[in-house]
Amino acid sequence: MRPKMLLLIPILLSLPTLALAANSSSPSLYVMYQQYSSTLQITPSHITYKYSSSFYNTTTSSTNDERTIKYNSNSFNVNVGPLTNYTGKVSVNVSPFSISITSQIPQLARVLLIEPGLIEEVVWAGFTNTTTTVKGLTYFNNTATLVLQFLNGSNFANITFTISHTQTTYQKALTLLLHKVNLTMTGEYQLTLTIQGTQPQRYSKMEFNYEGIRAQAPYNTSIAYYNGTYVPAMIWSSKASGLLATELTNLQGIVEFTDIEFFGVNGSVVGSLDNTFSSIYFTHQGFILNITYNSLNSRIKIVINPNAEYAKASVATTVLVNGNPAVVVITDQGVESTATVNLYHKVMVFGPTTLIYVNTTSSGAYITIFPNGSYEYVSQVEPSVTVSNITLGGKTYTTQIVNINNSSNYVIFNVSMAKNETFAVFKQGSNGMVELNPNNYFIYNGKIVVFDDPSMTYYIVYGYQPSSQSFSISSNLLLPIIIAIVFIVVVAILALRRR
Structure with missing residues (x-):
């Protein structure tokens, strides 16, 4: 038998002690929710800027519960002044589930996070007049682009940072030429919204729904960042888009959905992410009506299971169980997997090896995971x-x-x-x-x-x-051991003869 390699993270070996898997009871879950929208509308007579927000943090036993929240909205007329040079520092601080930005340059209106192929988010929306620190709930997996958008009259001026989890603080000293703007409030109101909770079902398709827009997504198995380390994960993502272009009108709309479920020891759920991002850009340059409409909306919910166990990986691989890919990660706390881990045990096959039984759907498989990340299936026989x-x-x-x-x-x-x-x-x-x-x-x-x-x-x-x-x-x-020993002996004999 030759062990097969499917996926390997080259991390030093650290096998768990002898153990059997045991499913833990469902504890209380900590839920963090945030929603922001930001809209800039330009007509020949005036410019309007509007932003909205809603938040909640709660402890619950189920993420499927409905929740009623308040949605605060503010509308302003934008008064455009002369071009002005603003000089100052912009600092960014990154933590596992949030980002804070301190800007000495005023007129910050939006903070966006973009990780291509995975997620887009409105981290924060509003308006600043002076040096201000803003903070938003956020998630990214590897490396992302943070875009700071400053209101510049009828458009935005962008400052970007490339951020990762290997660095927590970033800073830039800037001189930014902006149209000085003053905002005059034209409306302030609150809406009451009902949020329907959703929870992904592992190894099943996910259906998304946002303001009547529906999309389905298959699952992907991977390793994803979670609260300081990387754990097995299932990712569902989908996109709905529309485009209308004529001589007078340009309409571009997109809605992106991303759900991630994170798994720890024994395949237990340690947390989940639910994110929706929508963008609408509309322009019409006609004989009577000229209008530009630029709107972003983003909502994100992060669920944390505070009692779930997870740890840094020492060996990681992906195996197929009943045709379903299962990420398996060996840690010093036990075996993590996108599948349910019903048993794990340290065995010896020349060196320390982990024997596991994993179940993706209705049945499972015994597998041995070797220290280099390769694996072999184990046949269960009737004696x-x-x-x-x-x-x-x-x-x-x-x-x-x-x-x-x-x-x-x-x-x-x-x-x-x-x-x-x-x-x-x-x-x-x-x-x-x-x-x-x-x-x-x-x-x-x-x-x-x-x-x-x-x-x-x-x-x-x-x-x-x-x-x-x-x-x-x-x-x-x-046989390989014998060959290696013979080789060492031959080398030693040849070295002695040369003396």
Whole structure:
């Protein structure tokens, strides 16, 4: 057998201690929600700027609950003044779920975040007159572009930052030429909105709905950033767009949907993200009516399971289970996966290896994950068992003799215990009985479970004390080891002859 490589993160090995997976109960969830809109409208007679916002933070037991929130909206007439040079510093501070911006340059109106292929967000919308710090809920995975838009009369002036999770603070000293503007409020009101909660279903399509616009998206499995580290994730994303262009009219509209679910130890859900971003740009230059309309709207909801366990990856790979891709990550806290992890156990195949049972839909598979990220499927076999006595070292032991069908894969099988006492497992080798490494068998749900690079016959010897230093070498790895040893010996002999 040659281990197959599908996906590898080259991180130093740090295997978990011997453990079995156990599903935890559903705890309370912490929910953070934010929605911003920003609209600039220009006609020959006046310029109008409007921004709106709503927020809530709450603790709940389900993300499917409806929630009623207040939506605050403010409208202004924009009074355009002369061009003015503004000089100052702009500072950005990045944390796992938020970004704050301090600008000494006034007239900041929008902060956008763009990560191509994944997400767009309105981090903040409003208007600043002096040095101000603004903050918004946000998420990005790897590297993103942060766009600061300053109101410049009838348009916006952009300042951009490239941000990542490897750096928390950014700063630029700028001189920005802007039309000085003053805002006169023309309207202020509140709306009450009902937010329908949604929760992704792993390994299923996701249906999105925004103001009558519907879209469906299949899932993708990946590794995504979550609160300081990278964990297995499922991502649903879709886009709906429209375009109308004539001699007089240009209409461009787009709605982008992104949902991400993050998974921790045993495949438990550690958090989720729900984001919708819409953009409408409309111009009409006619004989009677001339208008430009530039509007952005964004809403984001982040759900955190505060009791879920997750940790930094040491080995990561992607396997196929029943045709479904499952990301599997080995950490020092256990096994994380987009699939449900029903069992994990440290075994020895030349070196430390992790045996897991993962389930993506209705059934699952046993898999061994090697330290380099490669993997092998493990065949579950049905043994035939007889009970007899055998003699080892001049002593007679009650023994279960287990026969299995030969397999080209690693195998796993289970046997009901014959006696409630210490036991060791042997297999029939070409030169007699060979003791298995004690890591390669264990008790699970009251049965003895045995993992091995298979033989035909096994012996479960009761009353026998397992060897503490026992080490089982896979027969498939024995030949490469012998070749390596021979090579080292030959090199050493040649080096001695040259002296």
